Amino acid sequence: MKQLFFALFIAFTTSLFSQTTLDEFNYANGGYLQLEKLGADPKSGYSIVKDESQRNYWGKWTGTYEVYKLIRVHDGSLSAVIFYNKTMGEVYCTVVEPRSDLEVLKLSLSKQKIFSGWVAAQPTLFLDMVQQAYWKDQIDQITDNVLQNEERGSYEDLD
DSSP, X not given: OHHHHHHHHHXXXXXXXXXXXXXXXXXXXXXXXXXXXXXXXXXXXXXXXXXOTTHHHHGGGTTTEEEEEXXXXXXXXXXXXXXXXXXXXXXXXXXXXXXXXXXXXXXXXHTOOOOSSHHHHOHHHHHHHHHHHHHHHHHHHHHHHHHHHHHHTXXXXXX
């Protein structure tokens, strides 16, 4: 019973927080490039900005890859992290917010264009690493709330 309640609680609270929607994923995962090629305006309500803040993670790839963030203009929240392959002119992969729907998380994994090395063998490890780099505070908060409520034997008030 406790496990069922916990699963329902997680599903409910996930819907309350910012998460990457399927529409946002499709836009980040190449839709914005198609709009650029057509000369169309970018999607209203979003901004794509080059990210220089995580160079310690991605610095060795800067010759081939650029990292961008899909930002929601209305609240400044991060929707997705985009790895763009400059050589091929396409999105390598789009990493989504960790509290996104399972369907979107699976798409994020399945749409990765694999490059050589450990990422090819461990795509979920790459996804986790990127999520920790960009959404660490949210992940830590969820973990802390779950642990505190587990100690109390209650799963109420998990915000």
